[in-house]
Amino acid sequence: MNLGRVVGTVVASRKEPSMEGMKLLVVRRLGIDDAETGDYVVAVDAVGAGVGEVVLYASGSSARQTELTRDRPCDAVVMAIVDTWEVDGTTVYRK
Amino acid sequence: MNLGRVVGTVVASRKEPSMEGMKLLVVRRLGIDDAETGDYVVAVDAVGAGVGEVVLYASGSSARQTELTRDRPCDAVVMAIVDTWEVDGTTVYRK
Amino acid sequence: MNLGRVVGTVVASRKEPSMEGMKLLVVRRLGIDDAETGDYVVAVDAVGAGVGEVVLYASGSSARQTELTRDRPCDAVVMAIVDTWEVDGTTVYRK
């Protein structure tokens, strides 16, 4: 999984029918030090994450292993909202 | 998923039989700010996207989770046409 | 899928038995402008492609979705020979 910050949303009315009703989040990838990287992904929200929150997202076929996304053409899913993370004994982020 | 702009098409008459009839789009990957990146992919069109449109595409095994692409040697599919996307409270793109 | 040019072949007599008889092509990845990139892949040939031809190849599990490659330890397959591709209204390549 990767750490990211939800920074926005995508609206798409014309889409594969099985994607109806899914909330699409723009997630910036975070470095191990909580700095935003230039990289991002558009992920389906499976946990009710809001803009500004730090999340974990899974990619590839693992993104389809939630009830919401099973068998859908979805290759990234937000599957957790992060409370804290620690690196080398230091708290890098606390919600 | 990634955001991209459809910039062209590929024609291939000799191909794996299960790929017959599929429209192959050249999609440039877009940065989070709508700038075109140097990266691109050739994706099957599952939603009737045209050249110039901004789309979402899914990669890997998730690209086979549409009726059109199931069980085909297809690793990228355009599965939505984007209406708008927002980052940090600002509309980056509107169709 | 990605666009590539077949530039060579690999011979391997000692291999996983299920890979017997497969033609292994060295494929250089092409940029969107038909320039060769430094990147390459070794792909199984599913369409009778020859050295010098421009092809499409699929990667990952999608590379196993041909009759030839099903259930084999193959993560890249040439699944189409390109006739033409167009970008921004210009023909970039014609066979």
Place this chain on the structure above:
Amino acid sequence: MNLGRVVGTVVASRKEPSMEGMKLLVVRRLGIDDAETGDYVVAVDAVGAGVGEVVLYASGSSARQTELTRDRPCDAVVMAIVDTWEVDGTTVYRK
């Protein structure tokens, strides 16, 4: 698989239900010479690895091939703790 060093942990109370109870490790990718790279991943711990240990992790669908992670939205798993590794006849790392 990749070599990495466990450098921290992630706590996430709100998450996909199937991820309950899983320990989430921050793993820095190691170069072939044991130097830490800037790259990292958050991986589920399947072997009881602790902070500071050198591990192997598997990514993608292979990360779901443990009893703990099967059918979960998990795309990286620590599946071994490294005792030693050797390159060009030299021991690069010994636990």
Place this chain on the structure above:
Amino acid sequence: MNLGRVVGTVVASRKEPSMEGMKLLVVRRLGIDDAETGDYVVAVDAVGAGVGEVVLYASGSSARQTELTRDRPCDAVVMAIVDTWEVDGTTVYRK
């Protein structure tokens, strides 16, 4: 698949039980010209490859399509030992 040179081994006594008995090879990725790149992977050996040999390895779910690796948390497998490879009509490598 990618071309690589086996440069070492990894020993890990504590691991996911299904990985018992598998030989873990450190494989440096090779460029198309046989030069070693800085990139490497740890792959399960399915063909009896030795240190110094040039091999093909498959990644991702395709790495589980050998009898040895099926249903294991293994995302890279050495599935062939290379005899020769040719690029642009020139033999780049001969065993």
